[in-house]
Structure formats: structure tokens, C-alpha cells
Amino acid sequence: MSAAIEIQGLTKDYATGFWRMKKKRALDSLSFEVQDGEVFGFLGPNGAGKTTTIKLLMGLIFPSAGTARIRGTSIEDVEMHREIGFLPEQPYFYDYLTAREMLDYSARFFSMRRAERRERVAEYLERVGLTGAADVQLRKFSKGMLQRVGIAQAILHDPPVVFLDEPTSGLDPLGRREVRDIILDLKKRGRTVFFSTHILPDAEVLCDRVAVLAGGKLQGMGTPREIMSIEVQGMEIDFELSGAGAASGALIAGATRVGSAYRVVVSEAELYEALDELKAAGARIVAVTQIKPSMEDYFFKLAAQGDPAAKKISHSIDLPGDVSANDVSRRRGR
């Protein structure tokens, strides 16, 4: 597999202050590669530098240092844009155009003939569920509908690499699912998808790998599983007791009643021991669920890590203080 996107030392400083003498670093020596055919998630809280990175790659802003190549072509070369599709964050298009006209306008830049354009536009309107609104002016479109137009214009010319900036934000559950399906379909067809999001479940479902950005720095990179697995706060066991008062033990004594069942939280290491204890006490296990920190917890931890060099997320990363093993133990029998 070759690299679809190569980023080396990409840095962006903005001049600030009245005399524009001060500098604010929005992105700091970002380096990574995205392989051909990968679905790559770019995660981070707001202001992490995700959009800055994408804008740099799209040539909308210029790097203070560093380079990037897409399919071997420098981002400075306009020909690179034939190879990519781009959905901006909260896209806005010419509101005097209809969805069909907007897509036709986009297709024209890729030297498609009129018949091909007509066919392709109809196909992609169908694909994003806008056939019924194809001839409505975009000024009458909702945010979600504009997002769909944005996705359609990004993939209409079937580019090998697609950049999507927050593609699922602002969409209803159905819309989010449709976007996920589109991304999965792109993956199935061997396209490289680079998308930024702050919605962790999306990344978990879709991505082969993710990079996490906070404070303009790469905080970690790996598969979603690697990232999520280190963050398990504990295991939640739901169980039922067959006979009231029949069971005893510290675990059961500390369990919380939830409807007709009971719930107890233990650390991952203690899971099997706890299950044995419950079974021995005559409990019927209803469900065992991993407890993961919220997205906010995760990013808060990364942002609080200070200034570490970009590193591979591994199991050696400590759990944040508020989700430590000790804490899980403390929560036993809440």
C-alpha cells in the first residue's frame, strides 16, 4: 500500500495583535501518512487544529513550515486537486443555484461532457437522497440538505482521495447513517477517505486508523480499537437475583438496584472474579458492558498531557486520574 497523503512537519502560525507582530501557533509540526484505501479519522476537540490541517491540504491557507503531498503530488500543485474531493465544514454554496445546477457547476471543473455530467449529477443526487429537491434553489435548503449537496459535490468526480470536514455534524440520525454508508461505500470502492470529526462513535465505526489532535499537536495515532481499549473505565455487570435475600457477599451488598435487576461496576481485571462470585451467589448475569469515558474526558486528558511529541497511542498511556483503576475499585458497589 502506498501513501495517499504524506504530511511532514506541517506548521501554521497566525500573526495576531494590532501590529500583527505576535504569533499564534495553530498547528505544530504535524507529520503522518494516510495509506491508499484507508478511512482515516482526524479527531480532536474544537480548536484542536483539524480544520487548519484540512485547509492547509486544500491550499486555502499556506503552511509556515513543512510540506504535504497527496498521491505523490505537492499540495502546491493545482493538478493535485483533480485527485481529491472536499467537503468543507458547515458548507455553504451559491444559494441562487439549484442542487442540480450546483453539482453540474462542480462537475464542469473536471472536464466532463454534458451528457456525462447530467448522468453523474442525477446519480449522485439519488445517492445523497436529494432527487426530490434537485431543482429547488439552495437558499431553501436546510443545513442537513446542504451537507448532502456538499458531500455530493465532493465525490461527484469519483476522486481517489476524499476530505470531509465534520461530515456528520448537524445531521439527524438518519442523515448521519447515510453519510456513514457513503463513507463505507467509498472505502469498499478503494477510495481513501480522510475525515475530521469530534463524534467518536463515527470514528469508531468507520475508521481504519485515527489521529488525535489537541492544541495543534498530534497527540496520538492508531486504530480506533487501540485508542478506545486503553480507555475502558471499568466493566458494568447487570444481574438478577432469583430468590430475594438468598444471595450475599460484598459485591451484591454494594450493588445498585435498576428496575428488577442489579448493577455493579468492577475493573476489567476483576471481571471474571466478580462473575464467579455472582454466579456462586445464584445471580443470573443479564449483561456485561464496557464503560468508556466520554469524548470530552478523552480529549480533556489529551489536552492536559502538556506538550508531548507525537506518539503512538499504546497501552502504556495511563488512564486519566478520574478514570483510574483505583477509582473503578472505589466505584464498586456504588
Next chain:
Amino acid sequence: MRAAGIVALNTFREAVRDRVMYNLIFFAVLMIGSAVLVGQISVGIEHQVIINLGLTAISLFGLVMGVFIGVGLVSKEIEKRTLYALLAKPLRRWEFLLGKYVGLFITLAVNLLVMGIALFAALLYVDRTVVAGDGQIVTGVYFILLQLALVTAIALLFSTFSSVMLSAVFTICIYVAGTFAVDIKSIGALTGSAGLGFVTKVIYYLLPNFGNFNVIGAVAHGTAIPGSLVAENSVYAAGYILAVMLVAAGIFENRNLK
């Protein structure tokens, strides 16, 4: 270059959809109204009055259109973020600028053409005939077009780095100063100060000399416009526009679209 053409056509379409052409209705009403009125109140000079009024109105309508659409050509696209998806396509920034400029130029040219025809229609209504000297009106309209092409380029230049409001103010200031460029030079010479004379001379040469394009009075009086002036004005406008567009492209090529 092909990409610039795509942008130009869309810019023209935007003007049409945004009902910019509605000004033609106002112009038509103005022409019909003045033709009827002038026919009643002026004796012997209806012809001159109609041409004078018509060309002045064409110039004003065009100027308002050129400035107010021109200043938004780039800055509006940045503010509304419509530019982001566009520049991710195989479209160079200078091609985008050129496309926007040409699109507005086409809009202005179509407007001027229709207004010019309306002016002829008003003349025909008043005089019941068109005389050979009326051909000068075409030259008058052409000069207005050159002037508007220049103003639009200046508006576009400001639009590449400034807000819509500031760009409009800057462009109007340049237009006013350019209209009185000759007077600025004269003031410097009149003071007798070598330093001030030099400064006003530099300003004179830097400013677009819009006075060169004003032939409304001559056309109204049927004075022949020399071919050399047509050639000089054409070359001057083309050269100035090229220079302004190059500066605009230089600024825009390096601008961070935050």
C-alpha cells in the same frame, strides 16, 4: 483558462438570478419618461438633452452596478465560504479572479447594450429618425464600458483583501479622485511648489484618469470623436486593468482564507 470561463458564466448567472438586470426596467422607465417630458418642455434641443441624460444615466447605473457587485466579488465568497469548496477543485486562484472579473464585465456589457438600445429607442421616439451623428452614441457607450471595466478591476482589487464596505468606500474614492485627476495635477502646478507639483504629478499618473472617458458632452453635441482617442482609451484601459488585475492576483494568490 477554461476554469476561468466556468467561473465567469456562473458569475453572470448570479447577476441574472440576483435580479441585477432589474435596473434595466428602471432605465427604460427613465428613458420613456424623459423622452415624453423632454418632447414637451424643450424646443430644438430635445436631441441633445436625451443623449446627455441617457449617457449620464447609463454611466451612473453602470457605475453603481460595477462598484457594488465588484466589491463583493471575492470578499463575499470568502465571508460566505462558498470559495472553499471551489478552490479545492482544479481552479487556480488567478483563474477564479479572472472568471469573476469577466463574469461581471459580461453583465455590465449586456446591461450597457440594452441601455444603449433603449437610448436609441428614446431618440427615435423624440426625433422620429436616427441621424448619422447618432453613431457617436456607440462610442460614448463604449467609453462608459471601458470606464466601468476599470472601476470594476479596482473594486475587485480591494475585494481581494478588504471587506465589502471598505472596498466600496475605497473604490468610490478612487473613482472620484480619478475623475478629477487632471485638476489634482493642475492644483500642484498652480501652487508653484516643486515638491507639491511632483507629488500631484505622481498621483495624477497613478490614478486612473476617468476624465479621458467622458465624451458625453461631445456626443450630445454631435462632435466627432477622433479614432485616435478611441485607440488611446482602449490601450490605456487595457493596460491599467492588466496592471490592477496582476496586483489583485498577487495579493489573492498569497492570502490565507481563514
